[in-house]
Amino acid sequence: MTAAVRDYGLTGSDSLLAVERGLVEAEWFRPPIDPERLRALQARTNARAARDTILWLGLLAVFGYLAFQTLGSWWAVPAFMAYGALYGGAGDSRWHECGHGTAFRTRWLNDVVYYVASFMLLRQPTLWRWSHVRHHTDTIVVGRDPEIMFPRPSSLRRVLGVYLPVAILPKAVWRTLKHAAGRVDADARDFIPEDELPKLKWESRAYITVLGGTAVWCIAIGSIVPALYIGLPTFYGAWLMVFFGAMQHAGLREDVLDHRYNSRTVYMNPILRFLYSNMNYHVEHHIFPTVPYYALPALHEEIKEHLAPPDRSTISAYRRIFATLRRQWRDPSYDDPRPDVPDVSGADRSFVNTGLTAWAGDVHDGLVDLGPAEGLAPNSARRVDHGNATYALFRLDPDDLAGSDEAVNxxxxxxxxxxxxxxxxxxxxxxxxxxxxxxxxxPKHNGCFDLCTGxxxxxxxxxxxxLYDVAVRNGRVVSRFVPQEPDA
Ligand code: FES
Structure with missing residues (x-):
């Protein structure tokens, strides 16, 4: 069967088509979930993320040490393989979680790990930050998503281009050099805000400085060993990153506003889940990106009845992926059918699926009744619609207010x-x-706002x-919807 060849560029004909078809920045399906439960799953803990990060870096140090001790023998090969897999493979999911800002409770810790992992993967932090925002906005929408790994029609060459590190090396290096020279292509400009573009130049130059310094070190001592620790592991360890990452969306449906059809959840053993930071629960992650990786198994239990049954193992997932990709060589319109996704046709896609309440009640003396104060638990939120506008009412934990001198009222x-x-x-x-x-x-891209200042x-x-005026009168929350100036 022949099908129109699609344009996966972000400024081509399919990007216009995506706009016409209402696929851009659209509302996606979310299964119902108890808001209290969701709130509990969104909680962050430094302890868990620190434990996993220390274990990851500790293993990196151990295998690096073993590789050094066995240099010159064949034992160094498996040691470097493990080192590379932790560096260029497991680094990917750390990059990802910290890029979302969900791993650590303390925000700067996420940033530190994000920058370190970005370097390990030779990804300019700014470029990939915005690329991933777009990926979450328009997941696998052709002409919009810059992170589609398997454009159609599939082919052996394209599949090998994904899986062979040697194929990704020239592209990554070329892009770094280009950005260091201040040249940014049209696709990247499509998703990176103009005022962020200069960062690409300086980030690329910083990478070139470190990698160039490593190369000089190698030349000076007449050995490739320094590069085996810094720089080259990005490529000889990338196989693990691709092994995991390709499972996320390969062969699944394009242009559909439902992550259950374009993302894949795969059951994995605890070792693989550690290396992959639970990103095997990928449908769950896309639907609720505010849930940190360590709560994804629990989230899965909570909503699995609304999802397709996961692949039982990586082997079964890959069997299905390769069968689908093979079909797509001949028929680009073929999709992994996923007949087992529960039918929700007619279901409301909006926030009410999460059980949030939308209302604004009676008006007395110009004050609009927003409901009983006791009806909202600390650290929770409720939608409020009034007139033609929509608002969010939050109740903060008293501990978070202590010491704040910036509350707007x-x-x-x-x-x-x-x-x-x-x-x-x-x-x-x-x-x-x-x-x-x-x-x-x-809930969409993990952007954050200060609730004391906005x-x-x-x-x-x-x-x-x-932020708007809000008060508690006789046990009821009330407002006149008057905008508040900071420090008013
Ligand atoms: S919609 Fe992107 S951060 Fe809110």
Missing amino acids: AEAASGFVLSDGLCTHGQAHLAEGAVLDGLIEC EALRYPATEPIT
Whole structure:
């Protein structure tokens, strides 16, 4: 069967088609989940992320040491293989989790690991940060998603191009050199904000400095050994990154607003799950990106009845992937059928699936009744619709307010905050997000806003949200919906 060849570039004909078909920044299916349970799953802990990071770096150090001790013997080969897999393979899921900002509770710890892992993978942090935001916005939408690994029609050459590190080396190096020279292609410009572009140049130059220094070191001592520890593991260890990463979406449906059809969850043993930071629960991650990796197995249990049964193992997943890719060599329109996805045709895609309540009640003396104060638990949120606008009402944990001298009004001390409902970055309702440490984390791309000032604290959100007056009268939360100035 012949099918029209699609344009996977981000500025071509298929990107226009995606807009026409309503696939851009659209609303995606979310299964119902108890909001209390979701809130518990969104909790972050430094202890768990630190334990896993120390174990990862510790293993890296152990295998690096073993490789050094066995240099000159064949024993060095498996030692370097393990070192490379931890560096260029397991580094990918650390990069990913910390890029979302969900691994550690302390935000700067996420940033540190994100930058270290970005270097290990030869990914410029800014480029890939925005690339991944787009990937989550328009997952596997042709002409929009820059992270589609298997464009159709599939072919042996394309598949080998994904799996062979030697094939990714020239592209990664060339892109780094290009960005260091200040040349950014049209695709990257399509998803990176203009004011972020200069960072690419400096990040690439920093990489070139470190890698160039390693090369000089190699020349000076007449040995390739330094490069086997810094730089080259990105490529000789990339097989593990590809082994895991290709499973996420390979062969699955394009242009569909339901992650159950375009993402794959695969059961894995605990060792693989450690190396992959539980990203085998990939459908769950895409639907609820505010849930940290260590809570994904529990999230899976919570919503699995609404998802397709996962692949039972990596072997069964790969059997299905390669069978699908082989069919797609001849028939690019062929999809992994996934007949086992529960039918939700007609289901509401919006936030109400999460059990959030949307209402604003009676008006007395100009004050609109937003409901009983006791109806909202600390660290939770509720959508409020009033007039033609939508808002989010939050109740903060009293501990998060202690010591804050930036609350925009005295009533914030009651723990209630009323803000714009929609994130300033995209079409996501903040009442669906995670209330953490006095911040609201957007449910779509993990952008963060300070609930005492409205300030945007974390990319991709850059514009503040507006906060409104809110008070508690006779046990009821009330507001006039008057915007509040910071420090008013
Ligand atoms: S929609 Fe992107 S951070 Fe909120």
